[in-house]
Amino acid sequence: RPFNLSYHYANNAIKTSKYNIFTFLPLNLFEQFRRLANAYFLFLFILQLIPQISSLSWFTTAVPLILVLSITAVKDASDDIFILLSSILSADLLLLSSSEPLNLVYVETAELDGETNLKVKQALTVTGDMGDNIDELAGFTASQQPSGQVQGTLTVNGQTYALDNDKVLLRGCTLRNTEWCFGLVIFGGPDTKLMQNSGKTTFKRTSIDHLMNVLVLCIFGFLASMCTVMAISNAIWEVREGSVFTAFLPREPGVDAALSSFLSFWSYVIVLNTVVPISLYVSVEIIRLGNSFYIDWDRKMYYPKNDTPAQARTTTLNEELGQIKYIFSDKTGTLTQNIMTFNRCSINGKGYGENGHTNKVDFLWNHLADPKFIFHDHSLVETVRAGNPEAQAFFRLLALCHTVMPEEKKEGELNYQAQSPDEGALVTAARNFGFVFRSRTPETITVVEMGKQVTYELLAVLDFNNVRKRMSVIVCSPEGKLTLYCKGADTIIYERLHPSCNKLMKVTTDHLNEYAGDGLRTLVLAYKDLDEDYMDDWKKRHHEASTAMDGREERLDELYEEIEKDLQLLGATAVEDKLQDGVPQTIEQLAKADIKIWVLTGDKQETAENIGYSCNMLREEMKDVFIVLELLRTACMCQTVICCRVTPLQKAQVVQLVKRYKQAVTLAIGDGANDVSMIKAAHIGVGISGQEGMQAVLSSDFSFAQFRYLQRLLLVHGRWSYLRMCKFLRYFFYKNFTFTFVHFWYAFFCGFSAQTVYDEWFITLYNLVYTALPVLGMSLFDQDVNDRWSFQYPQLYSPGQLNLYFNKKAFVRCMMHSCYSSLILFFIPWAAMYDTVRDDGKDIADYQSFALLAQTCLLVVVNIQLCLDTHYWTAVNQFFVWGSLAAYFAITFTMYSNGMFLIFTSAFPFIGTARNSLNQPNVWLTIFLTSLLCTLPVVAFRFILIQLWPTINDKMRHKVRKEALPAPAPRRLPTRRISTRRSGYAFSHSQGYGDLVTSRRFLLKKPLKSRLALFTQTDSPLLHFVPVK
């Protein structure tokens, strides 16, 4: 029965993709030309079409331009398709009515806050009573700004009702246990709370990108100054020499020395344009893409359990992975599995569940047992089955004192919906040890005790809240025995124990300390037998208090205080908030790599601290545990920072704060929708594809299944990517500057006429063909040491954090080096050639032969330089280097062949040059000499650096040569800490819903039976809210 509030849905579509098929080409071209680099390309191209200026043929620019544009277009297109598929849509709803009693709706808000426990929302009574006749509704909603809290009024039949957050289902929630519900869309699309909270999506750029942009601007300036020098020199030359040479080369009409100088400026812009590394951008993208694929392909980051490989969702941030200084981590689902396991317990002074038991306890005797439950201590089962009264009371308490909702779809297949996972763990433990919580009504709780069904009458639930830090139930057994069962934080319960328990208390305290030392979450259990008369009296007073008009809370609290005293201690439970595999080791490794780890969690301080200790992040010797949000300076000095009670938006703000004031590279890792904002805010967002839905993964840049893969992502992939990118940049700048500077020197011999040194075809193909693959090979395969060494010595990571491999200084060094090389590359061939002839007396000092010689020298030298830079010679590298050289000679001989000249006469005027000059010994002797002079100083310089100031990389490489591969570090056994710090929070943070469970109106509408989760995510742009009934 569709009920369509269509007029409210109008703007719910969120546009997340940029193009469609028809607009792609023009829009994409426009987008691309907005990029500085491509605009520059276009500008050059236009310059070349002006004949007075054109110092190069049009194809020298056109070929690279077309190539760059088409590669980028293909990449954009594929990225865009990716966005389209990933859109998830729904809206914020005002709850009107539902299928459930009391118009309750059970929702899971994992996507919003990361908590997997169920939450209850209740509709307004007035709309709820309408039930499914909601058509009668004629209302008017007035609500406040979408950004803040939902506040507003609903006007129905002339009456106004106040609305608050409890009545609103937020986008991203999942309905559970609710067949249908009606809602009114109050915020749609980008206005929804989720969208408002998830922070702005900004286009992320790496710090290398920023540096590159600065450098490119500097290079533009440099180009302009070079061209100015050329123009001025040209003016001088034209006045002094050109004016008298006009007999042989008349000036074009209207061109005098000044105009010629102006034209020469632009001509040199074209000739020297290769200093501005345009193809750099393309190559950088290709390298990043390649390194992203390595992440996708990495088997060591593949999680076989749910068949999830790691995924590089953004392919433009790789090298930043090698520069991370701060990691911001979510706790639940990221560090922990969000699985609570009942691990240890202390019953009547005896501890169970010690480490060291290996084989699992078999629960086959109990046909209601949860097969997933694992416990290792057989003695506990034996104790319970032997009928030990304390042990039985212990588990009876666990089976009775909680607010868990059971769900039994099939006979014997119980499913618990717990408000907090801790509670679920405890009830499940009781279930397996033979006290199966089967079903509940507002007045009764049915438990199967050691195979026998017992129904307890539930007299009162003394609910949990943050002040009480405990919860109690008062039940009446079928025999009529009245008992109060209480569980809570140790400090709270200890105050209320009967003095007779003192001895037991001491033993239990020892156990509690031990548990806390292991990072377990503890609760203390106690009970009290009540006598009937007192209970009657208390019940009466309780009823009075709960119906009182004023001071109800206080009066109830007093009553609770009164009855929860002189308790008998039963024991303590220890629940493990299970860490993901390898979390402590990973954190230790990252700490060794000098990465600071901040945990941002919505949890309370105690729980967060607890996790801190259990992941090795906090150690006992770290004395002070701060709670920091504003004290950034203090916080940044700490190795580890834990921020508790943080909302999603605050998470992002913390990240922003560090980003802004520390100028450090940050990484945020999380798994839930509540981490989206921080993932988007950080330089790099990593999503854990876990149980909490896909929101985090969808907004992340990298995703994988386990926190421990982070160390491989950073210490191996990140480090290599950074290393490769920096090597690439250094080499690329070197190769282009060297190439260009030779033109500059030649200008002094050719009257600053913008004559090129090399053949135009060489200029066209130099970056695209002759030198493209070797450098790509280096930047895709290079490793300084292999992955195992990278793990062994995490300190190898620190150069990245300090930006050591590529910075402005390195850039200047590149330029100096290029300058030297270009001087050698021009003047050695010049001196060797200008006054010589072939061995048969014919010409070899002609322009074409010289061009061929200069370009061959250049290519040989840049290839040797590449070989010096390559540290990891795979067969592919060899193939690329030798292949490129071979291709150069093959292409050169082809282009200089008779056939090419006779077919395309004006395009290939270099006919015969290769044949006539490359057979001359003095040509090869020149090439050899230039290579030596360009390379040997570099080798010598590097050798001296290694000897005198070896870097960490040099040291490691030296070590690798001397030693065999290190054995993988042995897993250290977790050290036992004896600690007095404990957290007793097996409860959720919020008020429990004990009152709902016991409410008189609980069964008003329908019996509690087979509920279906029907509210699932849809991929359609509009959420059709179709109740199924």
Place this chain on the structure above:
Amino acid sequence: MGKEKAKSGSLARRPDNSAFKQQRLPAWSPMLTANTVLPFFYFMSLICMLLGVWLLLTVQSTQEIKVDYTHAGECNVCFEIRKNMSNAGESCICTVEFSIEKPFKGDVFFYYGLQNFHQNLRRYMDSRDDAQMVGWKENLKNPSIYCEPFKKDQNGLPIAPCGAVANSIFNDSFTLTYIDSSGTEHKVPLLRRGITWYTDKNVKFRNPKVDNLTLAQVFEGTTKPLYWQKPVYELDPHQATNNGFINDDLIVWMREAAFPNFKKLYGILYRANKPFTKGLPAGNYKIEISYNFPVQYFRGRKQVVLTTLTWFGGQNHFLPIAYLVTSSLILLIAVVLTVVWLKFGKNGKNMEE
């Protein structure tokens, strides 16, 4: 088959375990260690020294003489005449004398040299039409726009060969005479053919082919370049096959020099007859020069170069000396490196963390 199996089931998305994808390709990781670097430097120093010495000996074995005749002796008169553009048509012949002390043994090559003549200016180099000179008929009558302003004459006739390069062809001619000890003059015979690259003569430069037509008829409808005295099909009055675009002197000139100072081959000594069978004997020589090419416009100089050659080419001392200098530099560096290594690197202390 096995691969497909692995791909199905619960591990469907597991990445392949290939060395490439797992970045485990076998590789060679060289490092700059003392064991490789130091011997390499010493070895390279030795190689360079040997090369340097060998080249030096080779270059020393050649003989070369350069005679600058720009305004030497009576040529000064011609120089003055050429200063005035209006005298361009006037012929001027002058003689320069020189002597060689040691005989030039073997083949002797006769070059003319120009200094400060920029054949490498961009607009100058572009000002030619290869398509015309390779004999494409459409380009003969309609030369490339690059030839401007030497594309057509005032009457609109296309120029063949067009362009500034061809127009500015070097047009001095030389007659070398040997005066033996008895005072008898022997004209030194020079081979004026075979002075171009084979590819230029046979591929790059060809006359337009029309059956049954003489060269002059083929070039009908075109005009000679502005500064030329003779049309292109009458460049060599002695040898009919050396005319048109395939004239050797034209081809030599059209191969533009890379630098403003250059020399170009004019002729090779013809050694069939005495007294030149062994080369040029020692003694006095004179060159009779038909002084046409004006150099005062570009403050240039003209010279005649006579040289013998080896496998290494002409007498350029740069490479041998450069090799010797490089050799000593490398040796110096090698010594420094050795000292540094002995002092810091040998015991491996510098590599400790």
